[in-house]
Amino acid sequence: MSMYLSHGWLPMPLILGAGTAVPMNLSYALQLDRDVATEWWRRGRGMLWFQHLRRGGGTSLCNLLRHALVHGEFVEERSEACQPEEWKLRDASVVSGHNLTTLATELRLLGGNAFSQEYGALPSRELLARGAARRSMRRWVFVTNIRDPWSRFWSQLRHEMAPCLSTVQALAVCVAGQHQRLGPWWSPTSHIDSVLGVSGFRISASPHIYSDNYYTRMLLNRTDLNGPPLTEHDYEVAKSILFQRMSAVIVVEDFARSALQLACTLGLNLEAARPLLFTQIRPYQEHEAMMDIPTESELGVQDVTAVRLRFIERNRFDYGLYHEAKKLSEIRVAKCARQNPDVAALRAAPMVQEVKKAPEPVVASLDDIFGCTNGSLEVGPDGSYVLYCPRTSEQASRSWWSPLGSHKRRAGQKVPGEHCWREGFKWGFCCDHRYGPYGNKDCHVVSCGLLTGSLPRFC
Structure with a gap:
């Protein structure tokens, strides 16, 4: 391992670009980088990049990481959902001028070694580049969350884009990415900046990113919807990044068990983590009290089903990632349970506890x-x-x-x-x-x- 840490060795350079073939050893190379980064982390000298995929249970995962991740030091003062104040509602990579060495330095100056990237994509170009760009990422470990794509999208519409749920026709318009036809497409309790990020540092210019293979685009840093369409090749690269470079992919529908993989990858204080595994943070709960949003049955179950099928067809790459992530999570947790008796006990325990909600402020009507x-x-x-x-x-x-x-x-x-x-x-x-x-x-x-x-x- 020492020669990897000192020389940043890789079998062959990797380049991601239009028409570029993926090297046969891509998965091996990404896994090697992950192992190197993990070694730095376990020595207390690494950095953590939490790729917070929006409306996918990321706030609950942030809560767990902040309080139970071994060696994790998030900037607490003036932070929100693991984002330092300086990068809140912003793509941290853009704020740092796309210089990830500067980003790491600024994070250390703020007193942390871990942060959440919610309004920007993963730095895939650096992860797959050649030379110094890739070596600059060798101390970064990566963690992310994932959720059933339709459930994630519906949750986002309920809390941030309520006009999309005014009628089933409006829902179809938003699934097709034609939000401008609705006029103000964001909720009255929201703002365009809270949905896409602050102007100049946004996740994308259009909310259509959330209904067009959002997971895949975030992993590949392909947030410009005017660019070439995604291909099967892109999907394979995204899958390699997600499963070989990520130290943990937490599935929100099985949060309590899925998060246990952290115990064997990066280190988790299980005593501190135990109550947090059953704590669900819902930061937008108060917004629901301000709006009367129709349910699927009120919009018409058959009509919504038809729209959902179009969404599934359009987001087939995201569904592929999601189903593979569920299988990967089960494999990793099972392997971790064989190594750690405490994890085995938690994994075997019946998950019948009622999910607790974090204390929320009293909401005025x-x-x-x-x-x-x-x-x-x-x-x-x-x-x-x-x-x-x-x-x-x-x-x-x-x-x-x-x-x-x-x-x-x-x-x-x-x-x-x-x-x-x-x-x-x-x-x-x-x-x-x-x-x-x-x-x-x-x-x-x-x-x-x-x-x-x-x-x-x-x-």
Whole structure:
């Protein structure tokens, strides 16, 4: 092993590009890199790249990694879902100028050796390149999560792209990647940046990435949907990266057992991990209380089934990865159980415990927020969100919110809605004419116009 660590040896260089044949020893080379990285990690000198595949149970896995992974040091201060503040809602690789040596240095300066990449792809070019680019990745171990592709997609629609579920026709539009036909396709409790990432550092320019072999594209760093279509060759390369370079692929549907493979690959404190294996983190739970989203049966089971079949056909590469990942997880956990009696005991234990949810903040209802009686949020004829807020005159007098907007200011009069602008947001910053007819996009859903979906209420 020492000669690998000192010289970065590989049998032959690897290049990934259009029309390039995959070398016969690709799987061997990637597995060798994984072994080298694992050795660095076990010595306490490695780095961890957690590729968080969105809406696939990654937050629960982050919780487990943070509290039970041996040698793992995530940046705790101002972090969210294992992402340091500096890279939140951003592709960390882009932020670092695609220099992964710089990325590793910055992570160490922040006091960590592990992080989550949620709004960017895996650095496949570096993993499959030749020379220094590949050698720079020799200290990185990789972990990821995976979930049934349709379940992952449906969950994302429920929490982040609710307009796609307004009708079965809207669902078909989103599966086909034609989100622009819906107008604002993101949920009223969400924002385009929270779905795709901050402008300039996004996972992709289009939400269609989530319905077009999302897993495969993230593994290959093929997030430009205007590029050439994915091929069987691409799928084989993605599968090699997923199964040979990843130290663990955690299947969310079998989270408690699947995560046990970490005990034998990177090291897991089983005592600390035991309760976390049965803890499910649902960061978007509070959003559900704000919206009335139809179920599959309400949209029409037969119609949804037809759309799902089109989704499955379109995402055949992702389904291939998912089914192979389930088999791989079982094999790795079984092998680990043979090596570790504690893992064997956990693996053999009946998984009948009720999945616990992490403590969640108390969520205010629409009535609580706006002073209504049986208030509701509905989609208007033009696709915008309309708040219906029945209330008495007494409720109106006590509420901070007025549906009537504001009158033109007279000399000496205060800025419209000054009492309800949140800290850091003012009329001039959000509503000045230089931002155009729709105002400053960074001010959406931050003021008294909380649910208008366009301009703040007092612009």
